[in-house]
Amino acid sequence: MAVGLMFRKRKRFGPLILHFTENGFSSWSIKIGRWSWNSRARAHRVDLPGPLSWKQNKSRS
Structure with missing residues (x-):
């Protein structure tokens, strides 16, 4: 059974975190203290x- 490897990388700029995969930019999130929000999951x-x-x-809009 073969296991696929995935490339993931995070760049942090203060409370802003950028997420990258092998295809390039994936999503961004913001983290302040114990609270965080992710743009892809909208959670x-x-x-x-x-x-x-x-x-x-799925935050309500």
């Missing part, structure tokens, strides 16, 4: 203590 996420996090999918 809010809050880091909780330990290995837990809370995520709200």
Whole structure:
């Protein structure tokens, strides 16, 4: 069974994070403290203590 390798890279500029894949630019996100938002998933996420996090999918517009 062959395992495919994926290229992923992140560039961070303060609270702004740019995400890249082998095809180039993928998405961007912003992280302020424990809160973050991703442009591709359009989801809010809050880091909780330990290995837990809370995520709200598809923010309402």
